[in-house]
Amino acid sequence: MGVYKIAVLKGDGIGPEIVEASLLVLKRVGEIFGHDFVLEEGLIGGKAIDEKCTPLPQETLDLCLKADAVLLGAVGGPKWDNLPTDKRPEKGLLGIRKALDLYANLRPAKVYTALIDASPLKKEIAQGTDFIVVRELTGDLYYGEPRGIFRNGERYAINTMHYTESQIRRVVRKAFEIARVRRKKLTSVDKSNVLEVSALWREIVEEEKQNFPDVDVEHLYVDNCAMQIIKRPSTFDVIVTGNMFGDILSDEAAVISGSLGMLPSASLGDKHALYEPVHGSAPDIAGKGIANPIATILSVAMMLKYSFGLEKESSVIEQAVERVLQMGYRTPDISSEGTTVVGTTEMAQLISKEV
Amino acid sequence: MGVYKIAVLKGDGIGPEIVEASLLVLKRVGEIFGHDFVLEEGLIGGKAIDEKCTPLPQETLDLCLKADAVLLGAVGGPKWDNLPTDKRPEKGLLGIRKALDLYANLRPAKVYTALIDASPLKKEIAQGTDFIVVRELTGDLYYGEPRGIFRNGERYAINTMHYTESQIRRVVRKAFEIARVRRKKLTSVDKSNVLEVSALWREIVEEEKQNFPDVDVEHLYVDNCAMQIIKRPSTFDVIVTGNMFGDILSDEAAVISGSLGMLPSASLGDKHALYEPVHGSAPDIAGKGIANPIATILSVAMMLKYSFGLEKESSVIEQAVERVLQMGYRTPDISSEGTTVVGTTEMAQLISKEV
Ligand SMILES: CC(C)[C@H](C(=O)O)[C@@H](O)C(=O)O
Ligand SMILES: CC(C)[C@H](C(=O)O)[C@@H](O)C(=O)O
Numbered sequence: 001m002g003v004y005k006i007a008v009l010k011g012d013g014i015g016p017e018i019v020e021a022s023l024l025v026l027k028r029v030g031e032i033f034g035h036d037f038v039l040e041e042g043l044i045g046g047k048a049i050d051e052k053c054t055p056l057p058q059e060t061l062d063l064c065l066k067a068d069a070v071l072l073g074a075v076g077g078p079k080w081d082n083l084p085t086d087k088r089p090e091k092g093l094l095g096i097r098k099a100l101d102l103y104a105n106l107r108p109a110k111v112y113t114a115l116i117d118a119s120p121l122k123k124e125i126a127q128g129t130d131f132i133v134v135r136e137l138t139g140d141l142y143y144g145e146p147r148g149i150f151r152n153g154e155r156y157a158i159n160t161m162h163y164t165e166s167q168i169r170r171v172v173r174k175a176f177e178i179a180r181v182r183r184k185k186l187t188s189v190d191k192s193n194v195l196e197v198s199a200l201w202r203e204i205v206e207e208e209k210q211n212f213p214d215v216d217v218e219h220l221y222v223d224n225c226a227m228q229i230i231k232r233p234s235t236f237d238v239i240v241t242g243n244m245f246g247d248i249l250s251d252e253a254a255v256i257s258g259s260l261g262m263l264p265s266a267s268l269g270d271k272h273a274l275y276e277p278v279h280g281s282a283p284d285i286a287g288k289g290i291a292n293p294i295a296t297i298l299s300v301a302m303m304l305k306y307s308f309g310l311e312k313e314s315s316v317i318e319q320a321v322e323r324v325l326q327m328g329y330r331t332p333d334i335s336s337e338g339t340t341v342v343g344t345t346e347m348a349q350l351i352s353k354e355v
Numbered sequence: 356m357g358v359y360k361i362a363v364l365k366g367d368g369i370g371p372e373i374v375e376a377s378l379l380v381l382k383r384v385g386e387i388f389g390h391d392f393v394l395e396e397g398l399i400g401g402k403a404i405d406e407k408c409t410p411l412p413q414e415t416l417d418l419c420l421k422a423d424a425v426l427l428g429a430v431g432g433p434k435w436d437n438l439p440t441d442k443r444p445e446k447g448l449l450g451i452r453k454a455l456d457l458y459a460n461l462r463p464a465k466v467y468t469a470l471i472d473a474s475p476l477k478k479e480i481a482q483g484t485d486f487i488v489v490r491e492l493t494g495d496l497y498y499g500e501p502r503g504i505f506r507n508g509e510r511y512a513i514n515t516m517h518y519t520e521s522q523i524r525r526v527v528r529k530a531f532e533i534a535r536v537r538r539k540k541l542t543s544v545d546k547s548n549v550l551e552v553s554a555l556w557r558e559i560v561e562e563e564k565q566n567f568p569d570v571d572v573e574h575l576y577v578d579n580c581a582m583q584i585i586k587r588p589s590t591f592d593v594i595v596t597g598n599m600f601g602d603i604l605s606d607e608a609a610v611i612s613g614s615l616g617m618l619p620s621a622s623l624g625d626k627h628a629l630y631e632p633v634h635g636s637a638p639d640i641a642g643k644g645i646a647n648p649i650a651t652i653l654s655v656a657m658m659l660k661y662s663f664g665l666e667k668e669s670s671v672i673e674q675a676v677e678r679v680l681q682m683g684y685r686t687p688d689i690s691s692e693g694t695t696v697v698g699t700t701e702m703a704q705l706i707s708k709e710v
Contacts, residue, residue, distance in 0.1 A: 090548075119477075120476055120477060120480050120585050120586055121475055121476060121477065121585075122474075122475060122476065122477055125475050141516060141546075141549070141550060142549055144513075147550075147551050148551050149551050149554065149555050154519055154520040154521055155519070155520040155555060156517065156518065156519040156520065156555075157517070157518055157551045157552040157554070157555035157556075158499075158515060158516065158517050158551070158552065159515075159516040159550045159551055159552050160513060160514075160515055160516070161496060161513065161514040161515070161516060162511065162512070162513050163511065163512055164509055164510070164511040165509040165510040165511060166509055191496075191599075191602075193445070194496070194497055195496060195502075195514045196502050196503050196504050196512045196513065196514055197512040197513065197514045199504065199512070200504050200510060200511075200512035201512075222602070222603055223602045223603050223605075223606040224606065226581070226603045226604070226606050226607040226610075227606050227607060227609065227610045230475050230476075230585065230607065230610045230611075231475055231610055244546075245603075247546075247577070247578045248577055248578050248581045248600075248603060249581070250578075251578040251579065251581050251582050252581040252582060252585065252607065254582065255582045255585045255586055256585075
């Protein structure tokens with residue numbers, strides 16, 4: 001019984017289709033549980049460049065700042081690929097992350113029993129995998145200064161890995177809080193045998209550990225973690241790491257599931273939050289009605305849980321997804337012999353019905 | 356018919372056993388092909404700390420500087436784990452890399468048909484995997500200044516990602532040269548959509564491409580590469596990347612083979628070179644005669660090829676290893692049902708016999 005204001009940014013490529021499909025499920029949840037989801041649309045990415053000459057118009061930003069949460073489809077496509085880097089659709093995304101101070105990127109890596117054959121890993125190793133990578137999103141090499149290409153006789157280039165104590169602490173706390181309501185295991189990843197930034201990271205994890213005595217903490221070097229994610233994925237619960245290592249490890253972890261089309265994400269700040277599928281705008285299949293809406297539907301489920309505290313509603317969606325998969329329905333990207341192939345809207349309707 | 360001077364640094368844990376085993380194979384190659392391998396031993400790591408109070412004594416360094424190549428076992432162990440970072444056995448290793456200016460770390464990732472069941476990947480995906488990661492070893496976040504933990508109200512920490520044009524160019528060239536005598540495919544890995552250091556890296560790869568028109572070049576972002584290594588490992592030939600990304604990706608790639616006990620490495624400079632197994636000193640099984648000597652034996656094979664230009668002798672060893680595996684012999688770490696388990700020395704003798 002609540003009123004929730006959601007900024008809806010459909011974006012480019014398959015963005016509009018998958019977002020509309022996910023809204024069918026949201027609407028159904030609203031009807032059943034008596035919530036009022038107020039949707040307001042904004043432009044972002046390529047479409048915004050076409051209509052407003054910028055990937056992130058001010059009115060879109062205002063809309064997001066006033067909303068209780070942001071739901072994003074996907075941005076980008078070949079049409080805008082030749083623009084200079086700072087004018088490209090992706091800049092809209094980076095701009096929004098920064099403007100909303102979204103510091104914790106949550107990327108669940110989950111293997112669905114019904115889809116286990118799609119994993120590149122052996123079944124015995126993949127099964128039971130269900131962890132979340134919490135990637136810091138506002139610091140590190142991404143934003144550090146000084147940076148640039150210079151010349152001193154020959155060219156040389158510099159980027160700066162930079163983290164402050166408070167930047168590390170807030171994301172580490174968020175990861176501890178998430179671990180606390182899951183299987184109570186936190187893996188912190190760094191390269192503290194080489195990097196001072198990592199040494200500070202590890203120190204702060206050790207400090208925060210005192211506040212979460214119920215959570216088991218493990219420290220792994222990033223090179224070792226890249227191995228263990230493949231060797232023993234089912235033993236992880238929550239992995240927390242910096243922006244750069246998190247970029248690499250969350251994508252590595254995503255492959256285990258076997259389908260990017262299944263993977264949602266949340267980017268959380270203290271005041272704002274944004275939810276989007278992990279996959280891109282897939283311009284090659286846009287408009288055909290065959291895109292997999294599940295990653296976006298599961299992003300909606302994350303929104304209900306993390307932004308609105310609607311745990312029950314969230315897990316009802318997750319269970320509906322699992323049931324529809326068990327019933328054998330698949331979009332083309334995850335289909336295999338003996339399954340029933342359905343389109344974007346049909347998949348969303350099936351899931352709505354199971355809610 | 357040559358005389359080759361090899362500095363032999365056995366190191367700690369299983370180091371002495373596996374190096375001695377590998378020397379049996381080297382001796383056999385010398386006899387058959389009429390080469391004279393002159394061995395001189397030096398102390399390194401924990402043993403050097405115990406006897407000389409430093410992980411890298413000057414006389415060891417002198418020995419390496421005068422040798423045609425260095426063969427290293429492994430360093431470290433629990434006995435020395437509580438020493439301060441700059442006095443630990445690993446410092447001996449980092450010190451030697453730096454003193455010999457070893458800038459290209461070659462890490463083959465190969466799946467042996469006989470061992471394919473040990474891979475965490477599905478057979479269809481793992482089979483045919485045979486690529487080399489060329490990791491830059493003298494620059495990047497590892498050595499960049501400024502670095503440290505500071506305070507400005509709160510603590511903050513900094514590391515510097517730094518590369519010069521010539522540092523990039525020499526390792527990129529080395530990678531092109533290696534690709535040229537393999538399947539002529541080079542994958543350069545960077546994060547040039549975010550990092551200026553990566554933008555310079557990509558520029559230099561594009562420049563050097565002109566000098567190697569027979570080699571196909573592909574650029575991948577590091578996050579995407581972390582996915583593709585698991586999704587399509589058999590499509591890679593040579594991967595070249597910086598020190599930090601290479602640390603992560605080469606370990607990720609190592610897991611595909613299913614056994615670290617099989618993986619050799621070479622660290623090449625323009626004047627010197629060092630060869631060592633990828634695995635560590637495994638103190639838990641040291642002295643039991645059960646350690647797998649194959650990674651060290653294959654490191655010897657790399658030495659023959661890369662330092663002495665003895666291509667034939669090198670591939671004779673590689674083929675001997677494959678035959679012994681096909682005959683069903685295994686050390687305990689790679690054993691499975693129906694195979695014959697042998698010890699360290701016996702494995703080396705079997706391989707020698709097949710040379
Ligand atoms: C597009 C790129 C800048 C971005 C990142 O590295 O953050 C992407 O890889 C991601 O993970 O969202
Ligand atoms: C021990 C550590 C400093 C080292 C490195 O990162 O270079 C190791 O991980 C390696 O890959 O040889």
